[in-house]
Amino acid sequence: MTNSVEIKKLDLHFGAVKVLQDLNLDIGKGEFLVLLGSSGCGKSTLLNCIAGLLDVSGGQIHINGTNVTWAEPSERGIGMVFQSYALYPQMTVEGNLSFGLKNAKLPKAEIESRVKRASEILQIEPLLKRKPAALSGGQRQRVAIGRALVRDVDVFLFDEPLSNLDAKLRADLRVEIKRLHHSLQNTMIYVTHDQIEAMTLADRIAIMRGGQIMQLGSPDEIYGRPVNKYVADFIGSPSMNFLDGRIQGGAFHVGDLSIPLDGYDFAGGSPVDADATIGIRPEHVVTGELVGNAAFQVDVEVSLIEPTGSDTLIDCTVAGNHFRVRMDGQSRVSLGEKLRIGINPSMASLFDAKSELRL
Amino acid sequence: MASTRPNQLFRNKSAKIAAIPMIVTALFVFVGGTAWTIVYSFTSSGLLPRLKWVGLDQYERLWDTRKWLVSIENLAIYGLSMLVLVFVIGFILAALLDQKIRFENTIRTVILYPYALSFVVTGLVWQWILNPEFGVQNIVRGWGWETFTFDPLYNAEIAIFGILIAGLWQGSGLVMVLMLAGLRGIDQDVWKAARVDGIPAWKTYLFIVIPMMRPVFITTLVLVVTGIVKIYDLIVAQTGGGPGIATEVPAKYVYDMMFQANNLGQGFAASTMMLVTVALVVIPWAFLEFGGSKNRG
Incomplete structure (x- = not known):
């Protein structure tokens, strides 16, 4: 697989504030990559750098093999969809779709066929003569996607496109974006803080924190083998249970409990004696x-x-720590009831107490 | 328990009572005064108002008076130039100020500052600046350009443009601030979307941003137009209507007639004509802004 977007040693700082630091990321052709993180982690900033809307302080960005670090956004071969839709309010849907193309002096027939194709794909043909104010949120976002679609580019950038929609529409449009990706086979880079969106859409997820990528991997890897405690805590809802204790003699000791670690797949061999944290997902x-x-x-x-x-x-409560358990919705339990729970260490994650890295 | 709908007249009693003084003032002073003025414009009132009907005589005389015609012409020249230039200058200043520049607050204050000065002060300042003896002309000649001539206030042909300069200097700041507020209200993502679409900045302003700023433009237009129609003190302070009658304006004509020439009837007729002018601007605007809300997209 050739790379569609390559980010090399990217740096960005505003004055003394470092927003992105030495960031490297290769995105394959046709890949759906999600940048996931809490607000302020630099994910939208990174997307804006890829789009060329922000000037980088150092490093390079290559799109389709060309160095576009200092190219104008319109010359990078990208289309972008924004959280607030950013439609041109006084133009009709058709005007919104075609304005950029008219400005690029494309032949009229070409513009028409592109607008037609985009509106067919997104099922917005009946809305072409309407103005954005007369559209619902979901329809507006479809038009915004259409505006990226008519540009006929290989790379789509989405900046939290579903955050302004209500829950049901969000789920619907999420499915539609996934379908769109299947049919177009474009490279898509998608920024979100919603882990459900990230897990359902992504081929790979990049978890960002403090301007750096913490972990880059498939949704399965991120969920099953988080590289550190932050990622483990961030992914999954309800979030992971953590118990602080000590690994000694092939078992994890917390309070007066001792969890055998026989089935656990250590990344670098089992430590003989070390302070550690065990993470267990409520659903496990x-x-x-x-x-x-x-x-x-x-x-x-x-x-x-x-x-x-x-x-x-x-x-x-397990060994003095707050602990959550996910049960089937059919099970009947009552408050104060004694319950026997079981943990399989193969499904758990162990982290070093100091470095918080996965053991 | 009463199941009938309570009388609408007695709802929100305290608010209605509080509004009474203003309603009374508006009715008696504004509406009453306006009606009274219109009625007496059809009389031959001189020093004191008296109800001696003369029909449209005052209006016929008004439109036969050269001073009034010059006033109207001046207002048209000043008004159109002011309207166009104050919008162009104000918008360009606002657009320049909106580029995330340093010292924005300082620059904004400096440009808005003239608006805090009264028209009388503005008029006097610009009378001095445009005075050939010690103003701009004198300074440039002092640099060695001996034949340089810039004395608009002493040339009847262009005197009204001397007033225009002062008016622009005073009014551009306000338009700039209003436009800047409008520009700040535009979603930054729209700018980003336009950049990704490859639309040059001037086109983005012209076809996307300015149409989005329609409400700001209409508010500014009303403020500027009313300011133009009632222009009086600037003229009095800067030229006194001269040279000759070269910079006379309608409001000054009204004042002169009523309080200098002791001809109230003529003054009333002139002010009624001004009212008609303002009404011609405001009524269509009110219809557009408040009446046609169904048609807005």
């Missing part, structure tokens, strides 16, 4: 009949119940 804690098969079992008391319909979340 087993309950009911399955507990018998778990490598480690403990009795807990239910202190809070949160039913969500499909699942029920249970709050309890």
Whole structure:
């Protein structure tokens, strides 16, 4: 697979504030890459640098093999979709789609065919003569995607495109963006703070923090083998349970409990004796009949119940730490009830207590 | 329990009571005064108002008076030039100030400052600046350009443009501030989208940003136009209407007639004509702004 976008040693600082530091990222042709992080992590800034809307302080950006570090946004072969839609309000949908093309002095027939194709793909043909004010949020965002589509480019940039929509529309349009990616096979770079969007859409996710990429990998890798405690905590809802303890003699000791680590896949061999943190996702804690098969079992008391319909979340205490367990929505539990839970170390994550890196 | 709808007249009583003084003032002073003026414009009132009807005589005399015709012509020249230039200058200044420059607050204050001065001060300052003896002309001649001539206030042909310079100096700051507020209200993503689309900055301003600023433009237009129509003190301070009657304006004609020439009827007729002018501007605007909301996209 050849690379569509290459980012080499990218630096960006505003005065003394370093926003991006020595950032390297290769994005393959036709790949869907999601930049994920909490606000202020530099993900939108990175996207703006790729688009050419921000001047970088150092490093290079290559798109389709060409160095475009100092090229104008319109010359980079990108299309961009913004959170606030950024449509031109006094133009019709058709005007919005064609304004850039007319400005580039494309032949009329070409403009018409491109607008027609884009509006067919996005099913906005009936709206062509309307103005943005007469459209719903979902329709406006479709038009905004259409404006990127007519540019006939290889790289699409999305800057939190679904954040202004309500939950149901967001889910619908998310599916549509995924379908669009399947049919167009374009490279797409997508910025979001919503991990569900990231997990469902991405071929690869780049988790960003403090202007750096913490982990770059498939949604599976990010979810199953987070490289550090931050990533483990950030991904997954409800978030991972952490217990601070000590690895000694092939087991993890926390309080008076000892969790055997036989099934755990250590990245660099098992440490003999070290302070560590174990992370267990609430959905990986087993309950009911399955507990018998778990490598480690403990009795807990239910202190809070949160039913969500499909699942029920249970709050309890394990070795003095707050601990959450996800159960099937059908299970019946009551407050104060004693519950036996099981943990399989192969599904857990261990982190060094100091460096917070995965062991 | 009463199930009928309460009388609308007695809802929000305290707010309505509080508004009464202003309603009374508006009705008696503004509406009443206007009606009274219109009525007496059809009389032969001299020093004191009296109800001796003369029909349209005052208006016929008004439109036969050269001073009034010159006033109208001056207002048209000054008004059109002022309107166009104050918008162009104000918008360009605002666009330049909107480039994330340093010392923006200082520059904004400096440019807005003339607006804080009264027209009388502005008029006097510019009378001195444009005076050939010790103003711009004198300074440039002092640099060695002996034949340089710049004395608009002493040349009847172009005296009104001398007033225009002072008017622009005073008024551009306000337009700039209003336009700057309008520009700041534009979503930055629209600018980004236009850049990705490859649209040059001037086209983005012309076809995207300015149309988005329509409400700001209309508000500014109303402020500027009313300012133009009622121009009086600037003229009095700067030229006194001279040289000759070269810089007479309608408001000054009204004042002169009413309080210098002891001819109230003539003054009333002139001010009624001014009212008609303002109404011709404001009524279509009010219809556009408040009436046609259904048609706006």
